[in-house]
Amino acid sequence: MFDSGKVTSNFQSEWERRALEVLREPLESGVVTVSRAARSAEFPARFQLVAAMNPCPCGWAGDVCGRCRCSSEAIARYRGRISGPLLDRIDLHVEVARLPPSELRQDAPLAEDTASVRARVVAARERQLARCAKPNSQLGQAETASTCRLSAGDHALLERAVDSLQLSARSLHRIVRVARTIADLAGEVSIGTAHLTEAIGLRRAARGLDAQGS
Ligand SMILES: [Zn+2]
Incomplete structure (x- = not known):
């Protein structure tokens, strides 16, 4: 938390699992090590990761409207693209429910400015x-x-x-x-x-x- 820099991304639709897994080292150590033949170089890579993903392929799982028709296997496959070890390195996991239109109005009161x-x-x-x-x-x-x-x-x-x-x-x-x-x-x-x-x-x-x- 509170590191400088930030990466915002939709985890699953834009990145392959292999690419996401590469984030594990810098998320833990704040550096990236590149090794080629006899040489190895270390680069600073301390950043704040902010990422979002849908709960299922159609995006409606858990919503009160009940529109999700994804099978449990399809949901498991979709969520399985984010590994446990990668999730381990993310400090805050927050589920965000769909907001009712009344709360999206520009004049809706803010909890805290x-x-x-x-x-x-x-x-x-x-x-x-x-x-x-x-x-x-x-x-x-x-x-x-x-x-x-x-x-x-x-x-x-x-x-x-x-x-x-x-x-x-x-x-x-x-x-x-x-x-x-x-x-x-x-x-x-x-x-x-x-x-x-x-x-x-x-x-x-x-x-x-x-x-x-x-
Ligand atoms: Zn769904």
Whole structure:
């Protein structure tokens, strides 16, 4: 989160699975290594990935209108193009339902205006830089353990979530870093149960997709 640069794409219609898998290394390490014969070069590649995909080939799965006629096999095949290991490296998974026309009107009231959100994000980023001289997303495992402390009860909550959602160790560390960021956005010194629960919830949406991954 909060890295400079951004890539926005529709995951599935524009990219082959093989091309998407190449994102795994830079998403994890922030660098790309190119090796040719005896030589190897490393290039900086720290970026923020923002990607969207449809829930099924026709795009209507889960909608209240019930228009989706895709078979479960077709949906599994479609979602299986995004691997579990790639999803693992994406911190926030959010399902977005179709909005009713009344909410799309230009004069529809906003929950919070952009300037206020921006101010909160800037303040949260400053807290992170003051704490570790880097954004939470770039914390290593040891730094995550020392700066993103959870209460004993929250540790148990996280372990239960990892078990029931069958999450990887990588996901676990990423959830803790997201919880730290949510606490930073709220201006809280410590990570609370509500922050951790929200971070776990941001992993939950993709569980159906992970099951199809390799
Ligand atoms: Zn469909």
